[in-house]
Amino acid sequence: MTAETMSIFSPKVSARFDALVEKYPVRRSALVPMLLYAQDEIGYLSDAVIAEVARRIGITELDVRNVATYYSMLRFKPAGKYNVQVCTNISCMLRGAYDVFEKFQDELRVGHKGVTPDGVFSLEEVECIGACCWAPAIQVNYDFHDDLTPDSVPGILAQYRQKSEGQKNA
Amino acid sequence: MPRLVSHPDEVKVVSKRFGQGAADIEKYIELGGYEAIRKCLAQGPEWLIEEMKASNLRGRGGAGFPTGMKWSFVPKQSAKPKYVLINGDESEPGTCKDHLIFLHDPHSVIEGTIIAGLAIGSKMGFIYLRGEYRYLLEIMEKAVADAYAKGFLGKNIFGTDTEFQIITQSGAGAYEVGEESALMESLEGKRGVPRIKPPFPAVVGLYGGPTVINNAETIATVPHVINMGGAAFAAVGSPRNGGTRLFGISGHVERPGVYELPMGYNLKKMIYEVAGGVRGGRNLKAVVPGGSSTPVLLPEEIETLGMDFDQVGKAGSMLGSGGVVVIDDQTCIVEFALRTISFYQHESCGWCIPCREGTDWLKKSLTRFHAGFGTAKDIDNIRYLAENMMGRTFCPLGDAAAMPTLGFVKKFRKEFEDHLDGKPCPFAKHGAPELTVV
Amino acid sequence: MADVTFTVDGKKLTAPAGTLLIEACRKAGIEIPAFCYYPGLSLQAACRMCVVRQEKVPKLQTACTTTVAEGQVFTTESPEIAQARKATIELLLGNHPLDCPVCDAGGECELQDMTFKYGAGESLMVDAKRHRDEQQWSPAVFYDRPRCILCYRCTRVCGEGMDVWALGIQNRGVTSVISPDGGDQLDCEQCGMCIDICPVGALTSGSYRYKTRPWEMNHVSTVCTHCGDGCKVTLGIRQSSDGSEIIRADNRDKSGINGDFLCAKGRFGFDFVENTERLTAPLVRNAQGKLERVSWEHAFRVAASKLKEIRDTRGGAAIGVIGSNHTTNEENYLLQKFARTVLQTSNVDHERTTDYVAFARALAGHKEKSAGLRDIANAPAILLIGGDPTNEHPLLAWTIRTNVRLNRARLYVANHRQIKLERQAKATLRIPSGGYGRIAKYLSAKDSTLSDPAFREALLAEESLLVIFGEEYRGSAVDELVAWGLTLPNVRFSYLGDYSNSRGAADMGLLPDRLPGYVPVSAVEKFRDEYPGLPATIGLNQSQMLSSAAGGSLAALLIVGANPLEAENLDLNSLKNKFVVVLDMFLTETAAAADVVFPAASLYEKTGTVTNTYGDLQLVRKAADKPGVKPDFEILVRLASSMGADVKRLVPFGKNVVKADLGQSRGAQSGEADRHAVWLVANGLEPKLSPFDPLALLDEIERLVPAYKLDRLNLFGGNEVRTEPGFVPVSALTSSGPDLVKPSHNGLFTSGTLGRYSKGIRDLEKHQAETKQEAVAG
Known part of the structure; x- marks a missing residue:
């Protein structure tokens, strides 16, 4: 399997992300909502989530972490259901x-x-x-x-x- | 579901469709929606900006900048696309007015956004809602989709050859993103750190293009201004403060809620008549007039105070976001000050030294102080720190933290002194609150 | 922009409209304090230290973001401003650990200095400070968050300056931290720029931390010994029990062609000098065939008598001499002069990594066509063909990036592979590997196999062009490319080569067929006086010498600062039964095969000059002192003396001594005397009292090497001076021997033999290999 076809998200969320990055004049604008929706599905921003979001947006994982750690609704450990x-x-x-x-x-x-x-x-x-x-x-x-x-x-x-x-x- | 309130003194302009199912596009149209925009399409941008100027509508986000003037700053010609950005990152403690607009009248936001777009010659608008407002974002998203379906948005809006697109956006928890340049950063997928100004957004804004940024309430007011006519709208309010405002009255009142009152409405009346007075027949101790960042007012200061930008400013505070927080005489001001500064410490973006370190230091001092370990010197220190944050920070958040703190220390010094020498807090039911937010 | 006049602290100043106030003031000598502002990096307005009062503006303004306009009036120091700055420092110190006594930055910390200046001496803070444990991000970089003042210089120099973007800002508010890209590890070029740019002790260097207090060091400004870019480096030197040692290397004073730039090798790769394998006594092979430590006198006696014997019995042609890419111009010059006049051999060469001979031939007679690093820093348009500057010429990469970023220079890249600098390029041309020979034709629109006319057209539309080409070019390819370039109205060239003095080795005539200045050995007219008995025959090149030594007629080899056995991949036994003398710092493969080994000083332990690959000449100053070693210069002079040569002919010391007034007669103060001494040196008037003074050779070099017409005042003032290949006369320059050129392609963490003895560099290489592996595995 190539990195492009592998996704840790459900087909539905995956499709949503495909659309999300195309929605804005600049791809990166999808970052903040994408992280939130990713968290909604996976429960938290795992390393795998960070990696896939970085790949989808086309920025480094460090860049994703810089942004993600800024927003208080985003978490890096699982919460309750x-x-x-x-x-x-x-x-x-x-x-x-x-x-x-x-x-x-x-x-x-x-x-x-x-x-x-x-x-x-x-x-x-x-x-x-x-x-x-x-x-x-x-x-x-x-x-x-x-x-x-x-x-x-x-x-x-x-x-x-x-x-x-x-x-x-x- | 947030409770809707009503009072005879209200002048319902922005809130007139609340509770009537206007989130549905058909209902919105039935209630006169999307009429203003047809008028604007017919009259053109110059007329539109003049009407806005005549209305004396001032930004409802807190700074109170005249909306028409803001729009007129956008250059007519621009190599880069121009944008309209709606700030629905409502986060100022004490403020929940936009919440109701998104819930009950989402199309007024869309209509206002399109009108702003026409005024400045933009083809794209963004509506940014704070991340916590997910259910409201879904309502907005549906409203936008319905507007597209009707041809109100898209390549040829209302059958004209004018294009306008709207994109909704979610935040993810950051008060600082309410600052307009931080909002643009966030929308561009970055940390919500403000930008250096100048250049101002009207010249270099979102994606480098000229951008108008309006608060959600401001933009929801715009169609009403057009419908009423600028002069008629201005006539509703006080001098230089056009129209009505959604005042959110919270805290120790009998009937908290969001009330739409003319600009300049007396604050005492607002508390005692509109909101039913102080809860449980207690006495009024203090009022925070415009969200947590505005300096506290004493009962004697509100007797004749009209709630508009100029009068509250003159009284030494600010109208801010219109979130009136009422505090009764059983409240510990030190605890209130601590909770306020804790918020700003949590929300400081950390970019500049005075805000980052100042909020943290103030929180530490006040925490210790409220726990009974304060010293007389602390009171002066708190004041010294707050004074030295004022006007020195990268963006207004530092002021927003320092101003209320200064107000509390100046106006309630005695209460601070009552906490000294290990004396227990005279009011605290809980003792020192366990502030776990870091 | 037009000049505007404005007032600062009552003084009328003039600057181009739009200049940043902080810069305009600095130029006028008004220092405005700042932590986050750093010239050349993006603006932050974060530290709020540079606040000033502008007339008619209600709030204090930050001088780092205020641009000057006509008629503005500013106050930069007043009680109000002093209080604002004091308060900002007080706020900073609230959470700062104040562990200055153990902090590396103590004594050279900007926070300390500002605290001292603005007097935030009384701490108002009684609450607990925030703490986070220190982190080690790589062998080179440690991060201590409590000390960090979040000025974001490190993130910017890493991103904007290095284009590496390995540092980020995470969390927010008071919990904000600087974070590395590899989780808790730094996966980057390990340049260490972040450490030196840190105004406090938040980022500290693995090699320097806790070693010393800054004031215990002396600082010596010299030139890096590694690659061909020739960065100026300031070495922190401390007295040790047996001499003086190098504690750190940086260029914080921003002197020289590299500003504050240094790469990993320049910053951390000096530790080879302290390697325990360093040779500290001469070695002579004893009767048992083992190398044994002997006295200097004994070693000179053995080497001299054997070399003399071979010369006198079999002729100088039986002796071969191989020189170094790392030794100074004076040493290289002396070595070939010694070879030609004392050993009487033309068998002189060095490990050629670049075809400087071809470059000299191509540029001969064309003045002002070669480009130094300052030209590259300011060129409006640059064509980079071949090469891999990011890895092999880090300063060049930095200079190009900076020029593109700050001056919007246009960079055109033509390469057979993807290189990092393409990110800064306006246009890129991908060429087939081995296709470099066709570029000149393509550029003259005579070859359509490289079918990207847009690239060519954009290039030709430039009014001036600086052409930098890599070691892919040798021999006639160099001629063709330069010939094409010379058809353009405004063109300059740079040619990339390895090692700190590869260019100097060629310029100084460490070649079998050329005398200094690329003069053919047959055209000896000019050299008659200084080179009595100069053999006019073409000698053997390095590989001929080695094979001749292995099986042929060569009886002796003198090898200085080179490891040809390793470079040519030869067997240790190949030099058996030949008399081999080696001057080196370490017992390399070649030294191990020698009969006499002299322990040589490193570039950091000697004086002289070196020439970088761009033709910039710089002064090397003795910094460290290692007991038991001598500079190659002195060893060669002594060897010549031991052979009975007339040393004064070899090194014209003491000649033309001028009775100099060193200033004392006028009762000058010491500073004036210092300046006077510089003037004397610059004018060649200082007495050269010793044959071991390399600078005694400078006059002769200037006289005989046409490209070396040196601006001595600048050179001795510590600046680089340009050599001018255009002064080389167009003469019967024949084949350059392109097949003898073997580029070494040293990367960020390799430096020929030298790199093997630097633990600092090897550790970084290992760290990077492991971090990469983890990334792949993850």
């Missing part, structure tokens, strides 16, 4: 975000950037996610949950746990 991101920035903090964050820590028994042993959840304290008027708010992967109290935490976790179970059984 559902990454719980609790905003504790000012608007959320004023409305009890730390209580919510604590509740998540208690429930999941992991701290900031921790991953549950079953790999289903990871927890992260994050900066403002743009939901200040509906604070406190969190994101689970890309889903927003707002107007939270510590009491809403178990329900949210149950919802995703169920989803995870459902997928496992299917």
Whole structure:
């Protein structure tokens, strides 16, 4: 197999990337979204992801790493299947975000950037996610949950746990 | 789903289609959408820029630069393609207005982008959304696809021989990318580090071509300006501050939310009437008037304060992004200052020394201070560091970190002193928060 | 751009519009501090040290990004500005480890200097500093993040300057780091530019770190001994128990043709001088057939009596002399003069790696047609045919890249393989290997087999052209190419060759058929006075000498700084029963076969001049001192003396002594006396009191070598001076012997025999091989 035909991504994502690099006046503009979509599929930016993205864009792996390490949503270690991101920035903090964050820590028994042993959840304290008027708010992967109290935490976790179970059984 | 709010004082211009299903292109057209653009196609770019100038519309991203003037800076002739770039990297703490625009009225962004393109003679626009707004990006992507399908975008928009393409783009987590030149860098697939200016984007911007960069709210306002007429739009606001603005009121109020109010609306009224007053009947301690980077105001400073760029500036703060953060009297200002600086420390791109090192130092000092290990000298040091960051950094992020810090230290010095000598934080329920964000 | 007038600190200054304020001020003697600004590299505006006040502008402006315009008014020093700079340093020192006592940069650190100047002496920081462990990226490069001030000079010099792009910036904010391309390893050309450009001690050198404090060293400016580019190098020298040793090599003072550039060999390849295998005493083969250490007197006696005996009994033609590509012009000149007048032989040659004879013939009589490195640095258009500058001529590659980057020079590359400089090329012509002979025809539109007329047309549209060609060209191919070039209105040529003084060896007449200055041995008129008894016959070349020694009539060989057995791949026994005298630093294959071996000084341990492949002549200054060795010059003089030769005829010392006023009579201060001494040397007026003073030969070289009309004031002032091949008269220059030329193609980590004895270079070569392997395996 040649390097050109080998891809670590699914055919669907692969095809999407093929289109993405052609979308802009300059190929490299695809880099940041491509890294994010790659992470969505693989879970994190592994060495293999970096290598393939570099090849697809036509830049060095060092160049890809220089860019990738700049953006806080991109990670280089696996997270849980559902990454719980609790905003504790000012608007959320004023409305009890730390209580919510604590509740998540208690429930999941992991701290900031921790991953549950079953790999289903990871927890992260994050900066403002743009939901200040509906604070406190969190994101689970890309889903927003707002107007939270510590009491809403178990329900949210149950919802995703169920989803995870459902997928496992299917 | 973000909750929509309403108040009788609101003048709904930008938000008038919120909650009406206008993400659907048919609905948007039914509600008068894509009319402004036909008018612009008929009238031509000079007329268009004059209307924009007459509207007194000022950039909603935070700097408040007059939009019409910004567009007029783009050279008419250019060897390189010109671009329109929409800044939807909404990241200033306290700000979530663009969130609602992308959710409820994505076509207004598209329409505004095309109009900006017509004004400057560009054939391509980019709409950049912060990475966290994935679901909103998907809404935007669908809206763009629908606009293409209708022939509103493409080689011959609205049946004319004018071309305009729109490309949507996702960020991946970086406040600094909200700075316009860093935004261009990010869109070019690079680290979000700002560029040296001059040259300014209007001359050398994206891919080296002349570029107009507008905030998402600004651009969503543009079709309304055209529909209403520049003068009529200007008449809604206060002098030199045209129209309405989406104010996001958050924090300790009864009814937080995004309210559209005329420029110049009184801040006290905004808190006490529009947003229902301080939560739980408590007293107001302070207000951050325009996102976390704007210096805090005391209750006595907002009595007669009209919320426009000039009046808030005169009061020693800034209108910024219009994110009003209300703080009640049970809040520890030191903790608030710490959380604010932690954010800027996390988001500093690290390019220049004063911002990179200053934010880190301030965070360290305030962390220790809030934990009860502060010394009297620290208060002066914090002030000294912040003062020496001001105006010295490569881009405005350093100021954004220093300004609020200075405000807190100057206006709440006593509260800082109350933390000295190992005294526990008088307010903290949690003691020192475990700040784990690094 | 037109000149504009503006005011700085009350002084009216004039500079072309658009000049950077920081540069305009520097030229006017107003120093504006900066960490990130570095002349020739892209602008950063990151360190904020160069802030100045511009009238009518609300904020302080960075002088590194402000361009001057008519009527502007600036203040560069004021309490406000001093405070801004002080605060920036205070902020930097917040996380800086302040481990100056153990930091390599201590004493020559820009951060220290600025802290001292702006007085950020009281630390406000009481919190813990951020720490990251130091990393070793290669045998040459270490990175200490806590010391790093993120000025991005290293990333830029690596990317923009070297076109290697092996360093990146990762993470953001205060966690930002400089990162190498190979994860935790540096996969690059290992030039070490990043180390020297670092204003602090964040990037340190594997060979230098923790060896010394900078102020314990003396610095001597000399010329690199490795490739034919002839970089100026400043050697840091420290007294050792038995002499003085070289601690480091750099060119931070940006003197000479290379600015601050040095490659891996120049920067790390000096350590061969301290190799334990270095010869430190003369060796003579004893009765048991073993080489044994003897006194200098004994060695001279043995060598001299045997050479004399052979000369007197069998004639000088029974003796062969092979010279070096590394020794100085004076030594090379002396060697052939010694051979011709004392040994009375024309059997003189050296390992020819380039056909300089053909080049001299092609350019003879054409003045101002040869190009030095400064010409290359400024040429608006360059045609590079053949060669591999990046690997074999790193300074040339650097110079071309810099010219393209800063002056938008147009580079045209014609090569049979892909070379790295094509990235800077405006146009590239791929030619079949072995197709170089056809280029001249192609360029004159007489050959259509290389079918790229666009390349030719672009080239011919240039108003002036600098043609650089590689060792692919020899003999008549050189003539044809130069002949084509001479049809152009403005043309200059450079010819690429290996080794630090290959060009000088040829120029000085280390050739069997040419005297110094490429004068045929038959045309001896000019040489009568200085060369009594000069044999007018053509002698044997190197390979003839070796085969004659192996089986023929040659009875003795004198080999100076060369390893022909290895170069010609000959058997050690081939010189059995011949009398062989070798002068060398190491017991090479050839030295091991010798009867007498004299331990020679390296180029770093002697004085003289060398000529690089571009014809730039530079002064070599004695830097280190190795006990037990002598410069080849002195060994040759002593050998001649031991043979009973008239040394004064060989080296005209003490002749024409002028009673010089060294300044003392006027009670001059020491500085003035120094300048006076330079003037005396420059004018050839200083007393040459010793026959071991190589410079005593300069007058004679100037007189007899037409190309060497030297601007001595410049030479002794430490600058390069041009030689002029055009001064060589068009005479009966015949065949150059192109088949005798064997290019050595030394790369970034090889340097003939010398490279084998440099651990620094070998370690780098190994590191690169391993990093590459990993990359392939991964």
